[in-house]
Amino acid sequence: xxxxxxxxxxxxxxxLEELFALIRIPSVSAKEENKPDMLRAARLIKSYLEKAGVxxxxxxxxxxxxxxxxxxxxxxKLPTVLVYGHYDVQPAEPFELWLTDPFEPVLKDDKIWGxxxxxxxxxxxxxxKALEYMTSAGSLPCNIKFIVEGEEETxxxxxxxxxxxxxxxxxxxxxxISDTTMISTETPSITSGLRGLAYFQVDLSGPGxxxxxxxxxxxxxxxxxxxxxxxxSLKDSDNRIxxxxxxxxxxxxxxEERQEMARRPFDRAKFMNSAGVTALxxxxxxxxxxxxxxxxxxxxxxxxxxxxxxxxKTIIPAKASAKISMRxxxxxxxxxxxxxxxxxxxxxxxxxxxxxxxxxxxxxAYISPLDTPEYQAASMAVEESLGMKPVPVRSxxxxxxxxxxxxxxxxxxxxxGFGLESDAIHSPNENFPxxxxxxxxxxxxxxxxxxxxxxxS
Ligand code: BES
Ligand code: MN
Ligand code: MN
Numbered sequence: 001x002x003x004x005x006x007x008x009x010x011x012x013x014x015x016l017e018e019l020f021a022l023i024r025i026p027s028v029s030a031k032e033e034n035k036p037d038m039l040r041a042a043r044l045i046k047s048y049l050e051k052a053g054v055x056x057x058x059x060x061x062x063x064x065x066x067x068x069x070x071x072x073x074x075x076x077k078l079p080t081v082l083v084y085g086h087y088d089v090q091p092a093e094p095f096e097l098w099l100t101d102p103f104e105p106v107l108k109d110d111k112i113w114g115x116x117x118x119x120x121x122x123x124x125x126x127x128x129k130a131l132e133y134m135t136s137a138g139s140l141p142c143n144i145k146f147i148v149e150g151e152e153e154t155x156x157x158x159x160x161x162x163x164x165x166x167x168x169x170x171x172x173x174x175x176x177i178s179d180t181t182m183i184s185t186e187t188p189s190i191t192s193g194l195r196g197l198a199y200f201q202v203d204l205s206g207p208g209x210x211x212x213x214x215x216x217x218x219x220x221x222x223x224x225x226x227x228x229x230x231x232x233s234l235k236d237s238d239n240r241i242x243x244x245x246x247x248x249x250x251x252x253x254x255x256e257e258r259q260e261m262a263r264r265p266f267d268r269a270k271f272m273n274s275a276g277v278t279a280l281x282x283x284x285x286x287x288x289x290x291x292x293x294x295x296x297x298x299x300x301x302x303x304x305x306x307x308x309x310x311x312x313k314t315i316i317p318a319k320a321s322a323k324i325s326m327r328x329x330x331x332x333x334x335x336x337x338x339x340x341x342x343x344x345x346x347x348x349x350x351x352x353x354x355x356x357x358x359x360x361x362x363x364x365a366y367i368s369p370l371d372t373p374e375y376q377a378a379s380m381a382v383e384e385s386l387g388m389k390p391v392p393v394r395s396x397x398x399x400x401x402x403x404x405x406x407x408x409x410x411x412x413x414x415x416x417g418f419g420l421e422s423d424a425i426h427s428p429n430e431n432f433p434x435x436x437x438x439x440x441x442x443x444x445x446x447x448x449x450x451x452x453x454x455x456x457s
Contacts, residue, residue: 023105023114029088029154038065041087053135064158065150080143082172085124086152089116097428111431118432119425123178130444141452155361156401163408180417191415192392196328196365198337203321206353210315221352223320238284243344249331293394297327334362363400377451378416385443
């Protein structure tokens, strides 16, 4: 049997070529024009899974983009791990800020550059290569299934129905996911929680057309101004969200949990630098780590309306809009938040403008318990490959399907991510360090060894 490290070293070049072929497919789920690329990406993943030695691999339709399902079952007496990943990526715009083509990946400065290099093509691919090693070495210690979706970046709308319809096929003992970050390879971490999400569009309309701001201005209400006041009023001077009832279901962390969290290494200067800001601000009474990990947020993602072209135009605009999202924490429910938000916006919108609130998508937060064989196996695997016991970290990001897995399949997930904060996911120049990619493969292989040992002993 070839040792894991040697196999990875000997095959690293081929791994990269294969991953690059996947990154070259612009599988942007947000864009209609990329519809054909979704199927192309699904097909390539299916073929990679087949080459990695699964007994069955299929592309299955959902109400949205297709899902790739695959499995290798070695014994019904052994545990089954379901691996989840997504083949869709975020749009690459603005293209002009990329130093290399987002869909023509390159290896430069020991990093893989391209859209999806980390999120989630690179991280998903680690699992396919881990499987390839285990089947070729005959060392796969348990059953393995894959579910790879193509709509994560747009809210996984079709996946809940797919899970409900395919419970039996997807039956497993745990779900393993690499779609998150760790603090660093010197201070490894495992994600112990994710925030939920509720995403909205708010449209305001006032005058029936753009009006001359001299003839009407001062007497006619301006939707752009109103939108600004509404948004400004959604937080108070302590940066608390003012929507009545918003915090009702928030579970406050205990002081022990907060003390534990405070022990986590956090380099404030590095964090500010990675964000390109010179100061931080957030909810009064909470640390930076708490603000990101255990507190809900409300943010404007973008807003538009009126005249934004070259030069000047003197108008009272007819319309104004904003995309507003909230990160949620246990036990906030996105549907409940949607009700509260819509009611509140309707109440505070002044006469003279009409408002429409559309709830676009959402998902619940997730907490991963630490006292389970699943978490312990992940911790042992990362410790063995990176030489340091990982610390649990509650991430601020969201993978809405993780809570859905628990609800519909009744199975908990382990979030063993190998990305770094500096990987610029969703941004120009997304990248994934080669070291993390290769260590990720090694860690996944070690995970199966430890997990199976802990489960059958
Ligand atoms: N992989 C990310 C989520 C993530 C990244 C979690 C890093 C923790 C650390 C995922 O692809 C993502 O981008 N999720 C979206 C939510 C989705 C509904 C658009 C997010 O968090 O904005
Ligand atoms: Mn992702
Ligand atoms: Mn993402």
